[in-house]
Amino acid sequence: MNFNFINLQPYSNPQYFIYLMIALVPIIVGLYFGHRLKTYEAVFSLVFLFLIFDGSHWQQGVNLLIWLVYEFALTFGYQYYRHHGKNKTWVFCLAVILAIIPLVAVKYLTAFPDNSIGFVIGFLGISYVTFKTVQVIMEMRDGAIKQVDPITYARFLLFFPTISSGPIDRYRRFKKDYDKVPTRDAYITDLQYAVRYLFQGFLYKFVIGWFFGTYWLPKISAAALAVGNANGGLKLSWWVLAYMYCYSMYLFFDFAGYSLFAVSISYFMGIHTPMNFNMPFISKNIKDFWNRWHMTLSFWFRDYIYMRFTFFAMKKKLFKKRIRLSQVSYFLLFLIMGFWHGLTWYYIVYGIFHASAICINDMWLRFKRKHRKQIPHNKFTKWFAIFLTFNVVCFSFLIFSGFLSQLWFGWK
Amino acid sequence: MSNKRRLWQIFGPVLCAFILLLVVFLIPWEKTFSKQTIYEAAASQNTTVFKGSTMKQEAFDEGYVPFYGSSELSRFDPLHPSIIAEKYQRNYRPFLLGGPGSQSLAQFLGMQGTVKQLRNKKAVVIISPQWFTKRGQDPNAFALYYSPLQACNFLLSAKNNVADRYAAKRFLEMPDVKGEIKNSFKQIAEGKKLTTFQKFYLENRRQMLRNEDNFFSSFQLRDRVNKIHQRAKILPSAYSVKALNRVAKEQAEMHTNSNNLGIDNTFYRTRLSKKVLKRLKGSQRNFDYVHSVEYGDFQLMLEQFAKQHTNVLFIIPPINGKWMKYTGLSSKMYQESVAKMEHQLTSQGFENIADLSRRGSEKYFMEDTIHLGWRGWVAVDQAVRPFMKQPNERYNYDLSNYYFSKKWQNKDNVKRINLTDKERLKAK
Numbered sequence: 001m002n003f004n005f006i007n008l009q010p011y012s013n014p015q016y017f018i019y020l021m022i023a024l025v026p027i028i029v030g031l032y033f034g035h036r037l038k039t040y041e042a043v044f045s046l047v048f049l050f051l052i053f054d055g056s057h058w059q060q061g062v063n064l065l066i067w068l069v070y071e072f073a074l075t076f077g078y079q080y081y082r083h084h085g086k087n088k089t090w091v092f093c094l095a096v097i098l099a100i101i102p103l104v105a106v107k108y109l110t111a112f113p114d115n116s117i118g119f120v121i122g123f124l125g126i127s128y129v130t131f132k133t134v135q136v137i138m139e140m141r142d143g144a145i146k147q148v149d150p151i152t153y154a155r156f157l158l159f160f161p162t163i164s165s166g167p168i169d170r171y172r173r174f175k176k177d178y179d180k181v182p183t184r185d186a187y188i189t190d191l192q193y194a195v196r197y198l199f200q201g202f203l204y205k206f207v208i209g210w211f212f213g214t215y216w217l218p219k220i221s222a223a224a225l226a227v228g229n230a231n232g233g234l235k236l237s238w239w240v241l242a243y244m245y246c247y248s249m250y251l252f253f254d255f256a257g258y259s260l261f262a263v264s265i266s267y268f269m270g271i272h273t274p275m276n277f278n279m280p281f282i283s284k285n286i287k288d289f290w291n292r293w294h295m296t297l298s299f300w301f302r303d304y305i306y307m308r309f310t311f312f313a314m315k316k317k318l319f320k321k322r323i324r325l326s327q328v329s330y331f332l333l334f335l336i337m338g339f340w341h342g343l344t345w346y347y348i349v350y351g352i353f354h355a356s357a358i359c360i361n362d363m364w365l366r367f368k369r370k371h372r373k374q375i376p377h378n379k380f381t382k383w384f385a386i387f388l389t390f391n392v393v394c395f396s397f398l399i400f401s402g403f404l405s406q407l408w409f410g411w412k
Numbered sequence: 413m414s415n416k417r418r419l420w421q422i423f424g425p426v427l428c429a430f431i432l433l434l435v436v437f438l439i440p441w442e443k444t445f446s447k448q449t450i451y452e453a454a455a456s457q458n459t460t461v462f463k464g465s466t467m468k469q470e471a472f473d474e475g476y477v478p479f480y481g482s483s484e485l486s487r488f489d490p491l492h493p494s495i496i497a498e499k500y501q502r503n504y505r506p507f508l509l510g511g512p513g514s515q516s517l518a519q520f521l522g523m524q525g526t527v528k529q530l531r532n533k534k535a536v537v538i539i540s541p542q543w544f545t546k547r548g549q550d551p552n553a554f555a556l557y558y559s560p561l562q563a564c565n566f567l568l569s570a571k572n573n574v575a576d577r578y579a580a581k582r583f584l585e586m587p588d589v590k591g592e593i594k595n596s597f598k599q600i601a602e603g604k605k606l607t608t609f610q611k612f613y614l615e616n617r618r619q620m621l622r623n624e625d626n627f628f629s630s631f632q633l634r635d636r637v638n639k640i641h642q643r644a645k646i647l648p649s650a651y652s653v654k655a656l657n658r659v660a661k662e663q664a665e666m667h668t669n670s671n672n673l674g675i676d677n678t679f680y681r682t683r684l685s686k687k688v689l690k691r692l693k694g695s696q697r698n699f700d701y702v703h704s705v706e707y708g709d710f711q712l713m714l715e716q717f718a719k720q721h722t723n724v725l726f727i728i729p730p731i732n733g734k735w736m737k738y739t740g741l742s743s744k745m746y747q748e749s750v751a752k753m754e755h756q757l758t759s760q761g762f763e764n765i766a767d768l769s770r771r772g773s774e775k776y777f778m779e780d781t782i783h784l785g786w787r788g789w790v791a792v793d794q795a796v797r798p799f800m801k802q803p804n805e806r807y808n809y810d811l812s813n814y815y816f817s818k819k820w821q822n823k824d825n826v827k828r829i830n831l832t833d834k835e836r837l838k839a840k
Contacts, residue, residue, distance in 0.1 A: 162661070184415060185415075188418050188419065188422070191419075191422055193420050195422050195426060199426075214632070215631065215632060219635070253600060363798070
């Protein structure tokens with residue numbers, strides 16, 4: 001038998017957008033006339049989720065369902081515990097660990113070559129849904145979330161415009177949008193943004209991103225490998241530099257384009273999914289960069305890893321000096337981020353590189369504060385800072401790309 | 413501002429963009445490619461080039477000769493036909509068409525756009541007996557080579573005859589044929605005329621696809637120009653078969669020293685791991701290339717050549733002898749399938765055949781398992797060279813619909829024809 005499932009990977013081709021826009025029409029008309037068609041939205045989301053995980057991807061779909069049952073049991077188990085007025089630290093820690101175990105297992109198992117495991121593990125977007133769950137558990141512990149509504153929670157986790165790669169929304173923010181219907185005026189403004197983001201996304205992902213990633217990058221890569229192998233030694237050439245810039249541009253335009261689609265579709269549905277990028281290449285330092293690059297992820301790491309650890313360490317007085325504390329926190333944050341990207345040397349080096357960069361940046365800022373009079377501050381220094389940050393960031397993306405691994409060791 | 417006006421300001425530009433897009437796609441744009449682009453395209457084996465028209469049309473007008481084939485075309489050792497033609501300044505340049513899985517049906521479809529350009533000219537076909545499996549064209553591979561543009565070309569010139577009905581039926585079996593094109597194929601398969609709407613739709617669709625072809629087919633060409641120039645340097649400066657064979661031997665010795673099957677080192681390392689080797693041992697004992705729909709599909713290619721009055725050279729490669737023994741593939745069966753192909757060809761007037769099928773055990777003839785390389789390419793050139801020296805002429809063929817029949821597809825024990833006996837061939 002030859003089953004021909006229609007399988008649609010999110011935002012992958014024009015066809016997807018045509019189907020999506022047609023399916024969105026009732027929701028748009030509904031919201032315009034002041035109704036949120038929750039049932040229709042649910043059916044429509046399920047259909048599009050099904051289209052992501054059917055056909056040859058069905059094992060992923062099964063994994064998603066198992067994951068969902070597991071995390072639901074965990075979240076509502078923890079909520080039951082909290083409603084009984086208890087708030088033990090070890091229970092909280094256990095809940096968080098249990099919540100991230102599936103993700104850790106997937107990351108660990110996928111680090112092996114493909115053929116060593118006989119079955120499909122994980123599913124598209126497991127990281128992002130895990131982040132959402134962890135965030136809910138943490139806010140339940142704080143008491144910021146008093147009551148999780150199962151249906152809203154399911155909608156929040158499975159919100160299909162963002163399921164595959166974010167942006168990572170917050171439960172309370174999502175619930176606020178989801179429970180209300182925007183006024184007509186506000187909704188028209190939403191539509192305005194939605195259309196703009198959609199077309200900006202097309203430009204980013206399918207035009208600019210395509211040129212950098214699909215058109216130039218393979219050529220540059222081939223040239224860099226050929227010249228590098230001929231040169232020997234560290235196998236460096238100007239082509240590697242070209243690769244660095246080209247890859248950085250590709251990474252930004254591809255991912256920003258993708259994020260714009262997710263935000264755009266959310267806006268059509270009257271949900272203000274937060275933006276992921278805010279002109280990252282004009283950052284004036286590394287800290288500024290992380291406030292502009294993959295923002296929902298970096299804010300998640302900031303709120304739920306960096307801040308938590310800092311408070312914990314301060315309470316326990318683990319460090320005498322505040323500076324030392326923030327440095328350790330940065331290394332912790334970026335190492336976890338590195339490991340999260342994958343268990344290969346270049347992701348981990350990428351994490352260490354950024355942690356070092358941000359610590360050096362902090363040192364420089366402290367130095368500058370002390371010597372404010374001697375250090376000039378003008379247009380030139382401002383542009384120089386942007387230029388320097390841009391190059392440091394691009395270099396980190398060269399590490400991140402794994403191209404050096406391919407160049408030096410022949411694998412990626 | 414009223415809501416209506418705001419909505420218009422939001423969606424108006426979107427609407428205009430779509431209208432503009434439609435207009436741009438429906439205007440017939442002319443495009444000529446640079447000599448350099450054509451040169452790159454000819455050696456690229458890109459599927460966009462395979463599926464398109466303009467690039468091929470321009471190339472065939474400028475002295476390129478199509479080499480229809482499949483994966484062997486990518487065996488770019490220094491003896492590859494593209495490199496030999498470049499090195500010895502031949503009066504032709506090969507235009508490589510095909511890749512893994514481009515069997516007769518895909519090739520036939522790809523040929524639709526260049527009827528005019530190949531009229532009374534030449535073509536080379538490298539047949540792979542591996543195409544001739546029971547089900548013929550692999551549907552998944554077909555997806556890679558399926559060109560809606562060429563489907564429109566076929567449909568708009570289709571006639572109600574055995575060949576076109578057969579072709580339409582075969583295309584309908586391929587999962588990637590969809591929508592109105594599929595409906596049109598159904599009409600043709602049933603011997604009906606296209607409806608007015610279908611004609612209108614196909615004409616406009618074809619215009620759009622032509623523009624797409626014009627705009628985008630020169631993108632992302634696989635650049636083998638440097639490879640050609642570098643490897644051409646390895647060849648002897650004066651042409652002689654002996655000298656070429658010597659270079660072939662040197663190169664092959666160097667590139668097959670990792671195994672005793674005479675297989676290219678890279679291929680051996682990447683494609684034949686211990687696990688794979690173990691699995692393949694004796695696995696092809698029951699392979700059968702004699703009973704196959706492919707014979708019918710192959711007839712479609714012959715129809716196309718006859719329609720164009722093209723002079724065609726067919727090359728039938730062997731299988732690496734050691735590999736054949738290892739996988740247990742029957743040599744008798746292989747030769748039987750070759751005899752059947754040769755019968756189909758010669759009985760209809762296609763007499764230029766380079767039958768290399770018995771030479772698989774010659775050292776360094778094959779690059780790996782089933783693909784020609786080194787000395788095999790030299791043998792190919794020994795057939796190509798005199799063939800290309802012939803003047804272009806109008807060739808007439810004597811075709812028979814019998815070759816579309818199930819009876820022929822399943823026929824066995826076809827007698828081998830003596831290809832060297834030109835008189836007997838003529839008499840048939």
